Amino acid sequence: MGVPCLTCSTCGGSRCRTGGSAGSVAAVIIRDATNDDWPRIWPFFQHIVAAGESYAFPLDLDLDTGRPWWMEQPPGRTVVAVDGDRVLGSAKMGPNRPGRGSHVATASFMVDPASTGRGVGRALGEHVLAWARAAGYRSMQFNAVVETNTPAVTLWKALGFTVIGTVPEAFDHPSHGLVGLHVMHQEL
Amino acid sequence: MGVPCLTCSTCGGSRCRTGGSAGSVAAVIIRDATNDDWPRIWPFFQHIVAAGESYAFPLDLDLDTGRPWWMEQPPGRTVVAVDGDRVLGSAKMGPNRPGRGSHVATASFMVDPASTGRGVGRALGEHVLAWARAAGYRSMQFNAVVETNTPAVTLWKALGFTVIGTVPEAFDHPSHGLVGLHVMHQEL
Numbered sequence: 434m435g436v437p438c439l440t441c442s443t444c445g446g447s448r449c450r451t452g453g454s455a456g457s458v459a460a461v462i463i464r465d466a467t468n469d470d471w472p473r474i475w476p477f478f479q480h481i482v483a484a485g486e487s488y489a490f491p492l493d494l495d496l497d498t499g500r501p502w503w504m505e506q507p508p509g510r511t512v513v514a515v516d517g518d519r520v521l522g523s524a525k526m527g528p529n530r531p532g533r534g535s536h537v538a539t540a541s542f543m544v545d546p547a548s549t550g551r552g553v554g555r556a557l558g559e560h561v562l563a564w565a566r567a568a569g570y571r572s573m574q575f576n577a578v579v580e581t582n583t584p585a586v587t588l589w590k591a592l593g594f595t596v597i598g599t600v601p602e603a604f605d606h607p608s609h610g611l612v613g614l615h616v617m618h619q620e621l
Numbered sequence: 622m623g624v625p626c627l628t629c630s631t632c633g634g635s636r637c638r639t640g641g642s643a644g645s646v647a648a649v650i651i652r653d654a655t656n657d658d659w660p661r662i663w664p665f666f667q668h669i670v671a672a673g674e675s676y677a678f679p680l681d682l683d684l685d686t687g688r689p690w691w692m693e694q695p696p697g698r699t700v701v702a703v704d705g706d707r708v709l710g711s712a713k714m715g716p717n718r719p720g721r722g723s724h725v726a727t728a729s730f731m732v733d734p735a736s737t738g739r740g741v742g743r744a745l746g747e748h749v750l751a752w753a754r755a756a757g758y759r760s761m762q763f764n765a766v767v768e769t770n771t772p773a774v775t776l777w778k779a780l781g782f783t784v785i786g787t788v789p790e791a792f793d794h795p796s797h798g799l800v801g802l803h804v805m806h807q808e809l
Binding site: 482485488489490491492529530531532533534535536537571572574576577596597598599600601602603604605606611614616618620 | 676680720
């Protein structure tokens with residue numbers, strides 16, 4: 434029998450598939466991010482944006498100007514995956530569009546490169562999907578998944594997403610040059 | 622010999638195909654929008670958003686809160702198509718994403734329903750494409766074209782766009798129910 438799933442306060446463990454198969458994530462808790470969490474997210478946020486392999490965010494952000502790019506306001510929400518006082522990763526989520534598109538959710542994810550391989554990304558992904566289902570969204574859409582970001586593409590497919598289409602040469606990758614951005618989607 | 626193309630200050634007429642074939646648009650001038658233009662855009666912007674057939678904008682906008690949804694700041698730009706003092710339509714344009722996605726342009730268009738059939742949408746589309754080429758963008762992407770908005774889909778295909786993919790049931794249409802949103806794209 435696997436260890437109880439402790440990754441997800443929203444789904445109560447019923448939807449999470451990581452706890453039983455990867456004991457290393459049993460200590461990971463996912464909770465709403467507070468303002469005090471941002472300075473602990475910022476170092477790996479900054480690192481990931483500067484690495485330039487996965488996000489088309491502005492390249493001149495600092496601690497203050499970066500905050501609104503990640504810390505969502507209602508009806509959006511930002512969460513952190515923590516192990517004690519340590520922030521291992523974060524996700525933000527909310528409606529993909531306002532008004533007549535607000536029944537479709539979207540989300541973004543960042544995992545501290547020092548914490549990869551622990552199932553943090555999967556735990557965050559399952560948490561976000563459970564949240565979106567519980568909040569009544571009909572589907573979830575990712576607008577810009579870098580096609581060369583194989584770990585992300587593989588994970589999202591494993592969690593039920595399909596590629597709706599790929600915008601060619603839409604992302605300027607530091608080593609691969611111009612690569613495509615997948616639009617990914619799943620019904621909830 | 623057709624009348625001179627007066628629709629497009631950016632392309633100098635060389636790219637516009639409307640002037641010679643549709644004399645009714647010869648009086649249409651496209652120019653940068655000023656702050657004073659917004660109150661003249663707002664009535665048809667409000668009408669089009671309220672009609673709910675083409676844009677997933679917030680449904681509770683007013684003259685002041687609607688302004689930043691249409692009046693772009695640099696590097697974006699908003700233009701108006703005018704006939705004398707009358708604003709017939711408007712377009713906004715700019716980078717689709719910041720940073721490593723900023724080589725892809727995007728744009729949005731609204732034509733006063735009282736001015737349809739004059740080629741205003743086509744003139745705005747050609748103007749925007751010429752602007753994006755001149756500004757050095759490598760491609761243009763529309764993120765959310767309502768699949769039942771046949772005049773728009775037909776026009777964008779005629780101007781060189783293809784459908785990259787369609788996000789199913791992503792738009793809540795007032796009469797058709799949940800319909801798809803096309804992601805459309807063309808190289809420049």
